[in-house]
Amino acid sequence: MKKQTKFVVGALIIIVSLGWLAWVGAKESKTYYHTIAELSTPKGAEARHRMRVGGTVRAGSIARYTGRVDFVIEGEGKSLPVSYTGSDPLPDTFVDNSQALVEGRLATNGTFVADKVQAKCASKYEAAPGQQKKDYENPGYSNKKS
Amino acid sequence: MDLFGSFALLLAFVCAVYAIGVGIAAILSRRPLLNKSARQAGMAVCVLITLAMGSLVYLFLTDNFSLAYVVGHSNRDLPTFYKFAALWSGQEGSLLFWSWLLSIYVFSVLYSYRAKHPELMPYVGVVLASVQLFFLILNVFIASPFKVLGALGPGGAMQVITQADGKGLTPLLQYPEMVIHPPMLYSGYTGFTIPFAFALAALLGRYPGEKWIHVTRKWTMIAWCFQSAGILLGAHWAYAVLGWGGYWAWDPVENASLMPWLTGTAFLHSVMMQEKRGMLRVWNVWLVFSTFLLCILGTFLTRSGVVSSVHAFAQSNIGPWFVGFLGLIVAVCILAFLKNRDYLRSDNQLDSMVSRESSFLFNNLILLVACVAVLSGTLFPVLSEWVQGTKISVGAPFFNKVNIPIGLFLLFLTGVGPLLAWRKTSAESLRRNFGWSLLGGLAAGAIAYPLGFRDFYALVCLILSVFVTLTIAAEFFRGARVIRARAGLNFFSAVGHLTMRNTRRYGGYVVHFGMVLIFIGLAGTAFNQDKQMEMAPGSKMEIGAYTLVCQTFTSRPEQNYTAERATIEALRNGQQVMMLYPERRFYPANEQSGTMVAIYSTLKEDLYVVYAGRSPETQQPVIHVYLNPLVKWIWLGGAIVVLGTILALLPNRQAVLVMRAATQPVSAAPAPQPVSATLRSYEGHD
Numbered sequence: 001m002k003k004q005t006k007f008v009v010g011a012l013i014i015i016v017s018l019g020w021l022a023w024v025g026a027k028e029s030k031t032y033y034h035t036i037a038e039l040s041t042p043k044g045a046e047a048r049h050r051m052r053v054g055g056t057v058r059a060g061s062i063a064r065y066t067g068r069v070d071f072v073i074e075g076e077g078k079s080l081p082v083s084y085t086g087s088d089p090l091p092d093t094f095v096d097n098s099q100a101l102v103e104g105r106l107a108t109n110g111t112f113v114a115d116k117v118q119a120k121c122a123s124k125y126e127a128a129p130g131q132q133k134k135d136y137e138n139p140g141y142s143n144k145k146s
Numbered sequence: 147m148d149l150f151g152s153f154a155l156l157l158a159f160v161c162a163v164y165a166i167g168v169g170i171a172a173i174l175s176r177r178p179l180l181n182k183s184a185r186q187a188g189m190a191v192c193v194l195i196t197l198a199m200g201s202l203v204y205l206f207l208t209d210n211f212s213l214a215y216v217v218g219h220s221n222r223d224l225p226t227f228y229k230f231a232a233l234w235s236g237q238e239g240s241l242l243f244w245s246w247l248l249s250i251y252v253f254s255v256l257y258s259y260r261a262k263h264p265e266l267m268p269y270v271g272v273v274l275a276s277v278q279l280f281f282l283i284l285n286v287f288i289a290s291p292f293k294v295l296g297a298l299g300p301g302g303a304m305q306v307i308t309q310a311d312g313k314g315l316t317p318l319l320q321y322p323e324m325v326i327h328p329p330m331l332y333s334g335y336t337g338f339t340i341p342f343a344f345a346l347a348a349l350l351g352r353y354p355g356e357k358w359i360h361v362t363r364k365w366t367m368i369a370w371c372f373q374s375a376g377i378l379l380g381a382h383w384a385y386a387v388l389g390w391g392g393y394w395a396w397d398p399v400e401n402a403s404l405m406p407w408l409t410g411t412a413f414l415h416s417v418m419m420q421e422k423r424g425m426l427r428v429w430n431v432w433l434v435f436s437t438f439l440l441c442i443l444g445t446f447l448t449r450s451g452v453v454s455s456v457h458a459f460a461q462s463n464i465g466p467w468f469v470g471f472l473g474l475i476v477a478v479c480i481l482a483f484l485k486n487r488d489y490l491r492s493d494n495q496l497d498s499m500v501s502r503e504s505s506f507l508f509n510n511l512i513l514l515v516a517c518v519a520v521l522s523g524t525l526f527p528v529l530s531e532w533v534q535g536t537k538i539s540v541g542a543p544f545f546n547k548v549n550i551p552i553g554l555f556l557l558f559l560t561g562v563g564p565l566l567a568w569r570k571t572s573a574e575s576l577r578r579n580f581g582w583s584l585l586g587g588l589a590a591g592a593i594a595y596p597l598g599f600r601d602f603y604a605l606v607c608l609i610l611s612v613f614v615t616l617t618i619a620a621e622f623f624r625g626a627r628v629i630r631a632r633a634g635l636n637f638f639s640a641v642g643h644l645t646m647r648n649t650r651r652y653g654g655y656v657v658h659f660g661m662v663l664i665f666i667g668l669a670g671t672a673f674n675q676d677k678q679m680e681m682a683p684g685s686k687m688e689i690g691a692y693t694l695v696c697q698t699f700t701s702r703p704e705q706n707y708t709a710e711r712a713t714i715e716a717l718r719n720g721q722q723v724m725m726l727y728p729e730r731r732f733y734p735a736n737e738q739s740g741t742m743v744a745i746y747s748t749l750k751e752d753l754y755v756v757y758a759g760r761s762p763e764t765q766q767p768v769i770h771v772y773l774n775p776l777v778k779w780i781w782l783g784g785a786i787v788v789l790g791t792i793l794a795l796l797p798n799r800q801a802v803l804v805m806r807a808a809t810q811p812v813s814a815a816p817a818p819q820p821v822s823a824t825l826r827s828y829e830g831h832d
Contacts, residue, residue, distance in 0.1 A: 003496050007504060011511050014555075018515055018548055025547030026526070026540045033527065033537035052539060066680075066763065087678060088390050089758035089770055092317065092730075092739045 031103055036075040039106065052103045053080065053112065057119070059096040073100055083107075086115040094119035148213055151201035152292040155242075158194035158249075159282040161187045165275035173268045173351075181268050185256050188271050191278055192253035199246045202239065202291055206232060212308040215239055215291040221312040221735045223706035224320075231325045232315045237449065237464070238291035240328070244445075245281040247329070248336040252278060255340055255365070266358060269347030277339050280471050288464055314735030317707070323383040331376025331403055335441045337369025338406055341413070342438035345431050349482045352489045356421060362434065363417045364795065370410045371791040377403050378784035389741035389756045391676055391772035393780070396545040398453045401524045402444030405517050409437040412513040415506050422568060423503065424493030428483075429510070431490060435479045440517075442472055453527055498570040505563035512552050512559070519548040550603050554610060557665050560658045561614035564651075565621070580613075583620060587613030607669040611662050618655045618662075625652075646799040653794025660790055663783030670751075670776030678770040680761045681712070690773045692753055693717040694726075699767045707731040707740075712757050712767045716746055728757035728769065751775040 031050045039053060055073030062071045069084040082102050084090065094100060094117060104114035165187040172180035202215075206229045211217050219232040219239065234240040252274045259267055285291075299305035318324075341362045348358040380403065385393035394400060413433040419426045446468035447453055483490075496503055522529065523540050530538040565579045591599075591609040599605045626640040635643065645652040679687045681696035688694075697713040711729040715722060729742035746753040754772040761768050 003498060006499050007496060007507060010499070010508070014508075014511065015515060018519070018552065021547045021551065022519055022522075022544065025544035026523075028547075029541035029543040030526075031539045031541060033539065066761065087676070087770075089741075089756060089768075091388075092741055095738075 036073065036078045036080045039078075039080060039112070048105070050103070050105060051112075052101060054099065054101045055080065057094070057096055057098050057100050062096065071100075073102065080112055081110070082112045082114050084114045084117050086117065088116075090117055091119050147201045147205050147208075147210070148292040148294055151198045151205075152286070152290060154194045154198040154201070155282065155286050155290070155292070158191045158198070159279070159286050161191045161194060162275050162279040162282050165191065166272055166279060169268055169272035169275060173272070178264075181264075181271075184268065184271055184275075185260065188256050188275050188278075189253050191275070191282075192249035195242075195246045195249045195282075198285075198292075199233075199242065202233060202242065203230070206230075209312070210308075211310070211312055212294050212306050213291075214293045214295050217295065217309050217312045219312070219315055221314040221706070223735065224312075224315055225705065227322075227325060228315055228320050231319055231328075234328050234332070235315055235319050235324075236291075238285075238289040238293075240332075241281065241284050241289050241464075242291050243328075244332055244336060245278070245285050247332050248278055248281060248339055251336055251340055255343075259361075263353075263357070263361075266344070266347055266351055266353045269351045269353075270343045273343040273346050274339065277343070280467075284464060284467060288467060312735070314706070314733060317731060317733045317738050317740030318387060320733075320740065321383060321387050323379055323386070327376060327379040327383055330372050330379055334369050334371075334373025334376050334403075335406070335445070337365065337372055338410065338437050338441050340365040340369065341434045345434040346479065346482060349431060349486050349489065352486055356424075359417060359420055359430070363414065363421075366410055366413055366417075366434070366437075367791055367795055370407070370414060371788055371795075373403070373407045373410065374784065374791070375788050377407060378781065382781060385777070386743055386745065387741065389743050389758075389770075391674070391754055391756070391770075391774065392671075393777070396520075396523070396542050398524050399448050401520050402440075402447050405444060405520055406437045406440040408513050408517040408520070409433055409440060412510045412517075413437060415513075416510050419503060419506050425496075425503065427490035427492055428487075431483070433510075435475075439472065439475060439479075440521075442468060442475065446472065447524065453524060500566065500571045500576070502563065502566045502568045502571075505559055505566050509556065509559050509563060512555055516549055516552045519552075520545065553665065553668070554603065554606055557607070557610045557614060557662070560661060561610065561617045564655070564658070565617060579620075580617065583613050583616035586616045587611075601672040604669045604672040607665055611666050611669075614662050615659065618659050621655060622652070645793065646796070649796045649798055650794050653790050653792075653796070656790030656793055657787050658790075660783045660786030660788075663779045663786060665783075667776045667778070667780030667783060670774065670779070673775045674772065676770065676772040678758065678768065680764060680766045681714075681769045682764075682766045687769065687771065689753075689771050690751070691718050692723075692773070693720070694755070694769070694771060696767070696769070697725075704731075706735060707733045709742075710757065710760075710767075711742075712769060714744070714755060714769065716753060716755075726753075726755050728755045730757045730759065747778050749776075749778055752777045 029050075031052045034051050034053050036053060036055050039051075053073070055075035058072040058074050058079065062069065064070075067085065069090060070081065071084070072079050072081050074080075084102070098119045101118040102112060102114040103116040103118075104112060107113050165184045168180050168187065169184035172178075172184050205213050205216055206220055207226065209216070209220070209222055215236060215238050216232075219235050220229055224232065232239070234243040255274065256267075256271060259270075263270075295307045295309065296304045297307045344358050344362045344365070347353070377400075380400070381393040384395070384400075385391075413430060416426050416430055416433060420430050446465065449464060449468070496507070498504065523544050527537045527539045530536060561583065562580065567575065587609040590612040591605055594608050595605060599608060622641055622644065625644040626637055629635060629643050630637055630640040633640070633643070645656075675689060677687065677689050679685075681687065681694075683696050683698055686693055686695050693716075695715045695717065697715055699710065699712040701708065701710045703709075709729045709731045711727050714726045714728065716724050716726055724746045726744035726746060727742075728744040730739055731742060732739045741756060744755045746755075752772075752774045754774055756770040756772075758768040758770045760766065
């Protein structure tokens with residue numbers, strides 16, 4: 001019996017210490033999901049934490065500058081200006097009208113400063129025939145042959 | 147052809163229902179003829195699904211653009227090679243592919259055990275047919291890949307319409323590995339159905355003895371091997387295609403594949419406790435159940451849109467079906483367990499903290515904690531919404547904080563566990579087995595620290611890696627020395643003999659060694675560097691020991707895309723080492739672009755060059771360079787893991803020569819002597 005108690009104690013030590021690490025890790029990286037509409041009326045503390053917001057990239061709103069890419073995402077009739085400052089190149093799927101998930105914090109001027117952008121246009125593949133005739137222009141920087 | 151395919155699937159569905167019905171009748175009536183009939187129906191399912199699969203391949207290869215699935219995932223210009231990848235690039239096709247792989251497993255099990263375990267196999271057949279039935283329901287009624295495009299004709303009747311060309315395959319999937327990775331991973335996922343079926347069947351039928359656990363172990367290893375290869379190929383694909391410089395992002399899709407791998411790994415270790423000591427029966431059965439449940443849960447998570455993921459499938463309506471199926475399996479497992487709990491009573495108790503048993507217990511505990519951590523991190527948004535009402539996600543720091551210490555502890559156990567004795571290990575044997583290896587590890591640490599290994603985890607990883615490698619090498623050396631002395635072979639063939647004589651044990655060591663290499667590669671992440679710069683032709687960039695010189699950049703059309711590529715010369719310490727061609731491709735069929743990363747890979751480090759696009763102001767190419775140390779070790783380690791698993795699956799060779807020697811003094815004249823039966827019991831991980 002004593003051997004088993006020893007094992008249980010050992011196991012508890014491991015679980016508790018890993019639990020503590022998990023708690024620290026979660027605190028460090030937790031990100032709140034918000035909709036664009038919720039962000040137009042931010043409440044005190046909520047406005048400061050790390051957030052993830054999803055929306056559709058407004059066509060023609062992508063503007064690229066050195067070190068930053070600005071664009072506007074829309075959803076539920078509201079829009080949110082985003083400034084992407086991350087170092088990773090934007091995903092290839094990030095184009096006009098794509099679904100984008102941006103992660104970052106809200107700046108005081110109402111712009112969302114994102115350090116991470118995910119995008120997908122999977123919906124395009126599942127679109128019913130006849131619906132896919134949308135104008136997808138400029139699918140990435142490389143194709144802006146101005 | 148589409149009618150042929152749907153009809154084959156429908157027939158397969160009927161056969162699966164028949165196999166279940168007649169299988170249950172066979173269990174109840176104990177009539178061998180019924181059993182045979184159920185088995186043959188189960189095998190027929192495989193033939194029928196193969197026909198359906200074949201007809202889908204045919205439709206793809208002949209560019210039949212009246213089929214919705216073909217239109218959505220292929221186009222005329224798509225190379226034939228990728229038309230195979232297109233088969234499983236969408237929901238319907240991948241579910242059919244899943245069904246097909248499962249049916250192949252089922253077929254091989256039903257066929258190879260047709261004359262064995264007559265009390266167990268009817269149960270196994272019924273469980274397998276039930277799982278197969280679930281997927282066939284999805285294939286036939288919910289997400290059929292054989293739907294044709296229809297439109298209302300002039301007379302008000304539906305007419306088949308044919309598109310001129312398809313929408314093409316997502317560029318991200320147009321990469322050679324995408325043709326191998328999904329089949330591997332799916333073979334892993336589906337393969338875990340077999341252990342599940344055997345475990346549930348043994349529990350339901352109260353099958354006596356541990357025979358079924360040997361069978362289960364073997365099939366778990368097969369699935370585990372595929373799963374490992376699938377996960378690593380996926381990581382490699384992400385590394386080579388997504389262009390963000392990494393291979394693992396703790397994305398839900400990745401986590402979904404890792405979770406069953408973790409519980410599967412735990413089972414492969416704890417199963418030895420049951421084989422050798424009759425312990426942990428309840429635990430093992432539940433490990434097998436949870437591995438299968440995690441496979442189904444993973445599929446559900448990535449397809450239902452419950453958690454958002456970068457490379458998940460589009461949201462779809464099959465979510466509720468998976469929830470229902472999961473609920474049903476959980477209910478069946480719990481009922482079977484409650485009813486036959488006494489069947490799983492343990493024979494022995496834990497004897498000592500320093501023993502093989504306790505090392506397995508800790509191994510299992512740790513793997514399970516890792517799995518729970520990954521699961522809760524993946525489901526965090528869902529859980530937090532239930533508990534707090536707000537959706538919160540956790541990112542990479544959460545997963546890394548928990549899993550790095552877990553990984554290092556596992557690495558430690560990898561070195562220690564296999565050499566601990568069953569029941570109780572003396573301090574003397576600890577010193578003898580580990581003394582030198584531990585010293586070697588610490589010495590490596592002492593050398594590495596002044597050389598700049600200041601990251602704590604990386605340093606610990608290095609010490610442990612050296613330690614584990616030395617313990618494994620010592621095991622091979624000790625065994626091979628004995629054989630060499632007695633059989634007069636050279637050292638390497640002695641190692642070969644040793645391995646083939648006990649494939650399970652030495653194959654296991656090879657797998658462990660592969661894992662050590664993977665850990666070394668993972669630890670390299672601590673020293674990653676990256677740099678981004680606009681590069682006009684002629685301009686230079688320095689990173690680490692490398693200098694990159696931009697030569698030209700060009701744009702040229704290819705079969706199904708247009709490529710923009712930069713030509714970059716890489717120099718190391720002033721010497722030219724390679725020309726690199728990072729590319730960005732534009733696919734007109736679906737108006738998407740894809741990145742082709744250029745990698746110069748050495749054992750020391752990877753020079754990873756991404757063509758990030760053109761600067762909007764100057765129109766010059768923007769190049770993002772990463773210097774990732776030791777990444778190659780991960781792929782190398784993965785190959786060794788797969789090799790080791792295959793070795794461990796091979797039957798032991800009866801080395802007559804060696805066994806004879808083992809029973810006689812070294813100097814004795816070689817005389818033919820029959821192999822004694824006691825030596826055969828040497829088989830196994832002991």
